[in-house]
Amino acid sequence: MTYNETEILIKKYLNGETTAEEEKLLAREVAREDVPDDWKVIAGMLGELTVDEALFDQMMAERKTKPRIVRLWPWVAAACVAALLIVFLGPPREETVSQPQIAKVECESHSDIQVEETEIKAVEVKATEPKEQDTGQSAVNPQQTRKKKHKASVSRRIAKEDQEAPALRPVEERDAIPYEDPQIQFAVQARTLRERGNRVIQRVSINGLPSNNYQLNDL
Amino acid sequence: MTQEEFEHIAPALRELMLSVGRSFFGNDDDAEDVAQEGLVALLRFIDRMESGVRHDALAIRVAKHCCMDMVRKRKSSPILALQASKGRAVSGKMHGDVAPPGCDTGASPHEHLEAKELYEAVNEAVKHLKPSERRLFEMRQIEGLELDDIVKQTNIAKPSIKSIVSAARKKVFAEIKERLRT
Structure with a gap:
């Protein structure tokens, strides 16, 4: 309210024409600091009840219009702690095998031979006929000549086995043999792998294929 | 009561x-x-x-x-x-030690004394009113009753209540100003 408006309201008050709401409004104005002396007298006449009621209503109105600041971080922190507690303190999951898992697949074709073929092919042995060499050279490298002969024999054998090996077919569901116990499944698979590995080793050692360790080859 | x-x-x-x-x-x-x-x-x-x-x-x-x-x-x-x-x-306390409204209790002693003097001047001026004037003055100032409520309680016509209240307020206002001037 402006100064003039307050003065008009004071005159209305002294004439007994103000309502309760107008008197509360007047009380808010005259109760401020640094007001004229006449206004202080009016404040005294209005009385502490009227002035305090006006201030009370003003404060309550300001609280309603003031936006409430809601802090979310305590709730987020509590939710994180609760989630962590549930994860770490919750009961362990019981792993139940609802369906028997597929343990191995037996194909009609010989899978061992397939594995050995890939092993041998990775070496890249080329079947070559021993060429006629000078007597001087053959005398100098008899070892190399023997190695070449071995390679040629191995490659012939592989080619023969390729012809003999039946055609591969894709794995079907009927090939699957389910296992009831996962431990037995694992043991069987491990044994199978071991056996394959032993066969590969035997094959390599029988055929005398050179290894990657060239120092051992000379021994 | x-x-x-x-x-x-x-x-x-x-x-x-x-x-x-x-x-x-x-x-x-x-x-x-x-x-x-x-x-x-x-x-x-x-x-x-x-x-x-x-x-x-x-x-x-x-x-x-x-x-x-x-x-x-x-x-x-x-x-x-x-x-x-x-x-x-x-x-x-509602009266006595408590400073009247409009005066912050954190104010200086001079301001506090001024407020207390004003408070006492108002009480003295109200005491000097006629009984009918004082009753209506207090009904409006202390009890906060509207004119209609005062009419119901006192069976006095509204214009009369207005004039009585007006006279009371002007008297109190003048007396307080006189008291504070001296």
């Missing part, structure tokens, strides 16, 4: 004051303080309170005054504010 009549209506008035205090402070401890201070203040007005009349409006005004009084005291005294935050009761 007699003390027995006041004791009869005190529980209902206390509930009103509790609700006012709870809505303002938001906790029951401070609301209990408001209700306690309010009942004590109303007890001082018992002589002026008429029997057979509802004093709900007066009780609410007194409760609001007690709330503001507590706020002023906490502002002036950090210790009281700390005690209030811990839920302890804050005692105070």
Whole structure:
């Protein structure tokens, strides 16, 4: 309210024409600091009840219009702690095998031979006929000549086995043999792998294929 | 109103004051303080309170005054504010030691003295009014009754009430100005 408006309201008050709401409004104005002396007298006449009621209503109105600041971080922190507690303190999951898992697949074709073929092919042995060499050279490298002969024999054998090996077919569901116990499944698979590995080793050692360790080859 | 009549209506008035205090402070401890201070203040007005009349409006005004009084005291005294935050009761009086409204209790002693002088001048000027003028003046100023309510209670016509109240206020205003000038 402006100064003039307050003065008009004071005159209305002294004439007994103000309502309760107008008197509360007047009380808010005259109760401020640094007001004229006449206004202080009016404040005294209005009385502490009227002035305090006006201030009370003003404060309550300001609280309603003031936006409430809601802090979310305590709730987020509590939710994180609760989630962590549930994860770490919750009961362990019981792993139940609802369906028997597929343990191995037996194909009609010989899978061992397939594995050995890939092993041998990775070496890249080329079947070559021993060429006629000078007597001087053959005398100098008899070892190399023997190695070449071995390679040629191995490659012939592989080619023969390729012809003999039946055609591969894709794995079907009927090939699957389910296992009831996962431990037995694992043991069987491990044994199978071991056996394959032993066969590969035997094959390599029988055929005398050179290894990657060239120092051992000379021994 | 007699003390027995006041004791009869005190529980209902206390509930009103509790609700006012709870809505303002938001906790029951401070609301209990408001209700306690309010009942004590109303007890001082018992002589002026008429029997057979509802004093709900007066009780609410007194409760609001007690709330503001507590706020002023906490502002002036950090210790009281700390005690209030811990839920302890804050005692105070409606009259006497409490500075009148419009004067912050944190004000200088001179301002506090000025406010007290004004307060006493108003009381003295009201005492010098005629009984009819004083009654209507207090009904408007203290009880906060509207003209219609005063008409119902006094059976006086509204224009008459207006003129009587106007005359009373002008007298009080002039006397206070004279008193403060001297």
